[in-house]
Amino acid sequence: MPDYLLLNILFWVCICSLFWSYVGYPLLMSILAQKYAKNDIVYNSDDALPRVSVLMSVYNEEKYLADKVMTLLTQDYNGTIDIYVGSDASSDKTDDIMIELSSRYTNLHYLPYVERRGKPSVINDLHLHVKEKHSQSDDHVYLLTDANVMLNANVVTELVQHFKNIKIGLVDAHMTYSGIKEDGISNSENTYLNGEVRLKHHESIVTKKMIGPFGGCYALRSELFQPVPSHYLVDDFYLAMQVFSSGKLAINELNAICREPVTHHLSQEYKRKKRIAAGNFQNFFHFKGLFNPFTSLGASLISHKLIRWIGPLLMVLIVVISLFLAYKSIAIYTVLLACLVVWFIVIPLLDFLLSKLGFHLKLLRSISYFNLMNVALLAGLFKYMKGVNKGTWERTSRL
Numbered sequence: 001m002p003d004y005l006l007l008n009i010l011f012w013v014c015i016c017s018l019f020w021s022y023v024g025y026p027l028l029m030s031i032l033a034q035k036y037a038k039n040d041i042v043y044n045s046d047d048a049l050p051r052v053s054v055l056m057s058v059y060n061e062e063k064y065l066a067d068k069v070m071t072l073l074t075q076d077y078n079g080t081i082d083i084y085v086g087s088d089a090s091s092d093k094t095d096d097i098m099i100e101l102s103s104r105y106t107n108l109h110y111l112p113y114v115e116r117r118g119k120p121s122v123i124n125d126l127h128l129h130v131k132e133k134h135s136q137s138d139d140h141v142y143l144l145t146d147a148n149v150m151l152n153a154n155v156v157t158e159l160v161q162h163f164k165n166i167k168i169g170l171v172d173a174h175m176t177y178s179g180i181k182e183d184g185i186s187n188s189e190n191t192y193l194n195g196e197v198r199l200k201h202h203e204s205i206v207t208k209k210m211i212g213p214f215g216g217c218y219a220l221r222s223e224l225f226q227p228v229p230s231h232y233l234v235d236d237f238y239l240a241m242q243v244f245s246s247g248k249l250a251i252n253e254l255n256a257i258c259r260e261p262v263t264h265h266l267s268q269e270y271k272r273k274k275r276i277a278a279g280n281f282q283n284f285f286h287f288k289g290l291f292n293p294f295t296s297l298g299a300s301l302i303s304h305k306l307i308r309w310i311g312p313l314l315m316v317l318i319v320v321i322s323l324f325l326a327y328k329s330i331a332i333y334t335v336l337l338a339c340l341v342v343w344f345i346v347i348p349l350l351d352f353l354l355s356k357l358g359f360h361l362k363l364l365r366s367i368s369y370f371n372l373m374n375v376a377l378l379a380g381l382f383k384y385m386k387g388v389n390k391g392t393w394e395r396t397s398r399l
Helices: 002-033 065-073 094-104 119-133 155-164 186-206 235-245 266-286 296-309 311-327 331-356 362-386
Strands: 051-058 081-088 108-113 140-145 168-178 217-221 249-261
Touching (some): 002 186, 002 311, 065 081, 081 094, 119 140, 119 235, 186 296, 235 249, 235 266, 331 362
Parallel strands (some): 081 108
16 A cells, blocks of 8 residues: 555545535534624614615526516615616517516616627626616615526515625525425435525625625625626626625625525536536636635635535546556455445436336435536536637526
């Protein structure tokens, strides 16, 4: 074994890195969160509340659009809310729905764009449109949200209250899934979402630097908005990193509950994760200076995000080293290799066969989901390396 000391070290560094990101770091944040207080500098009933401008890019959202707009129009917010919806050259009934609704509500503004360019370009144009009408200042907040995300009536109030604290630049909502079923991957995706919600909440308390909003619904100081490059695939993370670059903080608010329909189709979720992975690498290389491990922000970015993004590469190294050292008849690596075969091959195969028979075991499904999503991360890295030239994508089919 001493002859392969470097391989041994590399193997366990890979193992420990993955364990730290998925188990150790969340556990540490959970423990530390018990010793810190949430932000308590908030607006009260006597304060004048900031103006809120909702920015929403839509593409072929006839299924959700009317319901979504009504959840925005019926917010119990005591300040001013204007809603700006931009269509990315929709080809379904989106235009008809929005023209009819905007004719009934004076604070609902519809901007149909005739060229398909992608969400970042639409959001950028909506920002410019709003900027011409209202100042970008501390008393003006953007709410960025997706068409298929439904908001409880108190969401805007719960998010905006935190902007009385001048140090806070972004507040994320509490995303939940609807339509969860035993079959498909919805249970596994929901388990992952719940874990991310807890981790981001604990980061909000401990460091006040929550690592990235979910994107479906979050609030941002309008003055911190920076146009997103048109070919970027993950605009919410880009804007969150701009908040950190400006020296401001980001938190989440668990009482601002939103509901998003979940996908049950593995192929659909694979495509979404692949796109997000490519977008994550775009953001990493754009903001690589913030990933300094000697700062609290950099340590959190590495622990929460970067290790997971490169997780597939770490897994490949783990498998390759195990194969080599097992071939060299090192007993412990023979056992470890057998465990890896069970994890990456036997369990997914067993889950597939049982699902065909109508049996859905949550543990097996979660491991299969974890494996395939790491394959998607690797595919996303290759997609980024090939070059991403446009910010358009097809929406994920959801129930």
